[in-house]
Amino acid sequence: MQLMPSIKAKQKQSLIITPQLQQAIKLLQMTNVEISQFLEDQALENPFLEVESKEAEKQTSLSQDQNPPNQNAPDTNPADQIAPDTNPETAPSLTEITPENNALSDDPTEHADMDNRYSSRDLAATQHSGYGEDHDWMGQIANPEPGLHSKIISQIDLGISPENRAIAYMLTDMLAPTGWLDTPLAQIATQTGVSEIRLNAVLEELHQLEPVGVFARDLAECLTLQAKDGNCYDHVMAVVLGHLDILGKGDIANLARKAECDQDAIIDALTTIRSFNPKPGEAYSNDLPPLSEPDVIVRKTTDGWAVDLNRSTLPTLHINEGYAKSIEKNVEKTGQSDENEFVSNAMGSARWLKRALDQRNATTIKICGEIVRQQQDFMKYGMEALKPMSLKIVADAVGMHESTISRVTNGTIINTPRGTFSLKAFFSVSIVSDQGDGNMAATAVRTRIEHLIKSENPKKPLSDSDIAAEISDQGITLARRTVAKYREMLRIPSSSERRRLSRMQMIG
Secondary structure (H helix, E strand, O other): OOOOOOOOOOOOOOOOOOHHHHHHHHHHHOOHHHHHHHHHHHHHHOOOEEEEOHHHHHHHHHHHHHOOOOOOOOOOOHHHOOOOOOOOOOOOOHHHHOOOOOOOOOOHHHOOOOOOOOOHHHHHHHHOOOOOOOOOOHHHOOOOOOOHHHHHHHHHHHHOOHHHHHHHHHHHHOOOOOOOOOOOHHHHHHHHOOOHHHHHHHHHHHOOOOOOOOOOOOHHHHHHHHHHHOOOOOHHHHHHHHOHHHHHOOOHHHHHHHHOOOHHHHHHHHHHHHOOOOOHHHHOOOOOOOOOOOOEEEEEEOOEEEEEEOOOOOOEEEEOHHHHHHHHHHHHHHOOHHHHHHHHHHHHHHHHHHHHHHHHHHHHHHHHHHHHHHOHHHHHHOHHHOOOEOHHHHHHHHOOOHHHHHHHHHHOEEEEOOEEEEHHHHOEOEEOEOOOOOOEEHHHHHHHHHHHHHOOEOOEOOOHHHHHHHHHHOOEOOOHHHHHHHHHHOOOOOHHHHHHHHHHHHOO
């Protein structure tokens, strides 16, 4: 048999992920804030793109209200004007997707209940309040509260001896957000070459700074510093603070024996300790991440549930058609093919990006509308009414692939009458229920467990077996180990730990 090369025609279908398709997929996964930043970057590269945020639109409208256009002003060059897209492609509204919710096309940013609205009428009221145009409005803005490090450094400059200031600055940089000095002195001495004796001497000076308790190395030292500052550090207080492990167990009798006093004196000391701040630095720290603005807003209206994109964080994309036409005319006159190719490519990219953004917005609204439609009981009654839902259920309802649903819901934040949640929070596994309304979502079961524990008798907290039995009586099949797992997920201590904490709270 002889092998010979041959040429044959073959037809087949295949999916090729082009750069534009990759970009469209990335747009689905972006939040409104990320979209805004992405469009700003694209506008820097493409001269025919113009990004306008809602805040900029309000400021422009406000400026026009104050300074109406001069009818006698000379005409400007059309190439210098930003013209909106003359043929915008409108995305389908949620009203068309879910006809029963005919209020879903309302724009929440057009209502007066939006926090970020600002009108020219408010500004006119301030202009007639007796202040001139030269009034220093910025001077009336209160200075922000200084952070923990700034507050301490300002005290070091005034109250710490000059020879110890360099070490004091170094120790300040090592402070934890709680105000404690978590790094052992032996380790600091090894790293810096400063002796532990010298470090202890500087710490004694730093312990005099505010907030009281700062630079403490553990809880006992932090509370001791505050007790000494309040002139309440006596023998009983010293014994209690020296045996915090016994105090944590609520063994008042044992502490009374060690302090050689009655239990009332221990209870008085415990009452005083409760007035102390175990983490004095947290009043000045700002380590929490900023709250994200929601990407989608859900509102209750007279006609149903309204689902809209948060237009206050989602910018508007315009294509400068007038600028492009003026350049094309100049290119025709000069005959420069390179410029003509650049204009053609840039305009094609701009139009594609606008279509992709409209498609992203329409897809987000469509998916969010279906989630709200299936979780209407949650919108009315809260987390206990959350229904089990999977990506496949939503994908089948909207006619999309599960991967598309996953990409959209991955980072999207939705604001509802029941709070602000990630879209992922509405997807939950199903737990078998004997009730007639079908199975329950695991999230709803966890909420029931949380409510049961909150309403329990603190003196007789419910065990995991008791909770499992009570929920099973409600028609939900639940094992004790499942209750324990959900309780740990909710960061709720065990029944014995809750009983001990309750006993401690009742003391004093």
